[in-house]
Amino acid sequence: MEATFWHNKWETNEIGFHEKEYNPGLTRHFSGLDLPSGSRVFVPLCGKTRDIHWLLKEGFKVVGAELSELAVKQLFEELQTQPAVEDTASGKIYTAPGIQVFTGDIFQLTGNSIGRIDGIYDRAALVALPDSMRKKYTEHLRAITDTAPQLVITFTYDQAHMDGPPFSVPAAEIETFYAPFYQLKQVQDSEVKGGLKGQCEARINVWQLIEKA
Template identity: 60%
Template sequence: MEPDFWLKKWQKKDIGFHLGDANPMLVAHFKELALPKDSRVFVPLCGKTLDIAWLLSQGFRVAGAELSEIAIRQLFEELGVEPAISEIGDLILYSAEGIDIFVGDIFDLTPGILGPVDAIYDRAALVALPQEMRPRYTAHLREITKTAPQFLISFDYDQSVMDGPPFCVKEEEIRRHYGEAYELTLVDSLEVAGGLKGQCPATENVWLLKP
């Protein structure tokens, strides 16, 4: 899947994946990570998700990575915050108090550029990537965050009925990517109301990954 796929979605405002509220699974279960206030949470492929506003409202700091600069301009507009904008290598950093969003290719993000991370919130990154890209992504995520604990949301459905994104990422694949580095716990599992995109039955799963 080429970067242009996502860039064109933002340009065309084809963003049905953008939720109008903070993710209910996040609100219900993020406390399971038992993070102290002021912890820094990394949100890969974040878009302009309202989950960021929720995390900030809970006293966390947020770092994010996103391909589309359109999304991040809208994010800061909707937060009502004026960002400082700078260039770091091939990335553009949008920054304000408590929030740093790196715009560009997530694979250009290094541990030194990202800085310390206390936890990862992956709602829309792993499931947005096709199968052939996921091993590279998961290895890179572990590297740049130094295997920080994760709050991971995945989908399980019959991908022969509907192709992604979001893609089906089954438990065995999650364990294949992360099992050597993390202890995995399935915290919650819910049927997607009305089916995924209204097309097929699906289950939304919440995983805690602790080193």
């Protein structure tokens, strides 16, 4: 998707992907990554997800990356915290106790800029990207986080029935991108109740990815 697609979604408040509750895949399965409290968790393409509230509540530090500054402003408003904002060559950085969010294109982020990352939470990030960008995204994500363990939430459905985003990311694709580097454990494979966007039968899959020894 082009950046304008996402900016437009935020400007028109067409954010059907935004969940009002914590994602059950996160609350049930994040502990499987075995990250101690205080670990730095990267949330790529974070939007203003409430899952960040949960991660902070659980004692994690959050590092987010989000294209839309509008989304980032809303995130901090909803967190009820006043961020410090730093203008850098690669975009603005919003910082408050326990959280730092980089605005702009994730592909411009470097490992140096985001610092040490202990774990990754990918919900509606990999599946937000079209086929042509997913390989590049997974490589970049590994490069800037030094292959940190991940919890990844994906959808699978018949792509002929509906256009993404979210796109269908089958198990074989997760294996192609990640199996050379991570041990993969599928911890959930369940039906999307009522179908995806109420249109299409779909399954939700949750993966724990732990770096190979």
